[in-house]
Amino acid sequence: MKFIASSLAMLAVANAMPSFEDWAKQHQKPWKIGSREFTERKAIFLQRVEEMLAHNADPTKSWKKGLNKFSASTPEEMKSLTAAVPEMMGGHSPKNIKAAPSTLVVKDVEDLPESVDWRDAGVITPVKDQGHCGSCWAFSTTETLEAHVAISTGLLFSLSPQQVASCTDNVDECGGVGGCSGGMPQVAFDSLANAQQGITEEFQYAYNSYYGEDFECKTLTNGTDTPTAVAQIEGYVQVTPNNYKELMNTVAQVGPVSIVLDASTFHSYESGIFDGCDYDNIELDHAVQLVGYGECPEHGKYWIVRNSWSPAWGEGGYIRVKRSDDDDAKCDHTMNGGRCKGDPMKADACGTCGIMYSSSYPVGAKLFSADQPGPEP
Secondary structure, three states: OHHHHHHHHHHHHHHHOOOHHHHHHHOOOOOOOOOHHHHHHHHHHHHHHHHHHHHHOOOOOOEEEOOOOOOOOOHHHHHHOOOOOOOOOOOOOOOOEOOOOOOOOOOOHHHOOOOEEHHHHOOOOOOOEOOOOEOHHHHHHHHHHHHHHHHHHOOOOOEOHHHHHHHOOOOOOOOOOOOOEOOOHHHHHHHHHHOOOOEEEOOOOOOOOOOOOOOOOOOOOOOOOOOOEEEEOOEEEEOOOOOHHHHHHHHHHOOOEEEEEOOOOOOOEEEEEEOOOOOOOOOOOEEEEEEEEEEEOOOEEEEEEEOOEOOOOOEOOEEEEEOOOOHHHOEEEEEEOOOOOOOOOEEEEEOHHHOOOEEEEEEOOEEOOOOOOOOOO
16 A cells, blocks of 8 residues: 555656656757757656656655756766865875964864854855856855855955866866866865965956856956955865864854765755765765754754755755764775875765865955965965
């Protein structure tokens, strides 16, 4: 009887699903009806619908799948959205890495607030969309910069991910070669602390890489026809990899954090507490922003993660990722890391989707002043 009831429920949901044609029209897909691509995309879409219905019919699942703009995307297209690989731990020599702020007093986790959400503090800008460019690392960087500038100054700017993507000095090729081909927030923070021109607002230095094209860096000046800076930083802090207690304290006391995780199974996420990664096969490929944590009675503890795939994805552009107080012990011990330009190495990546492996945030965030330039390179 339970099987029959479940089947009937799935059938009812399936009947309420939009047709592929309606879905393609809604998302303004360019595929011509009757073309080979149209047929191939429809097959992908129908397979995703089938997977979604089966997943959502399982009452043991803590999260739901849904339809979104990725529901007929190829694996190659989805891979292009994730272009941050944590390869900076061994081969990059940062110039502006700093100690954690003296105001950070590391407490036992049970002594921290039960929930923290920096959106409630008014220091988080609306969710953005990186488009078809692998610039997630630039969005993670600017989002965390925005929050820390707001925490320090009381002013919330929407900063330019295009400036970070186009102008970051990544000579060690950490996480990629930059732009739409990947990078790391740590390298971007380091480069920005060296950049005496600071960082500008998005409306002045617009994001043009949505369709995957890279652009040359623009020089920031005080002229009227080029962007001018609004903020600058002194450096950044690297949170100890895979240290649950330190990461919890940082999010609770200091502010949002740039992180890298495995987003290879995120694309169909709609709602709930995500636990869809394989602890034994972590592939860290995506940079995002950690804005808080919480707990719900039914499915337990979670991290609050902001993505850069538009507010139409997930929970208004966010995903709740499963969190556990023993996350330090839940690790992939053979995760493929690297040494920037050097040889690959093995590393531990702990927590759901390896969420605790690579966390960082800027320090010394302040309004830009030409009289107070950043550190010399």
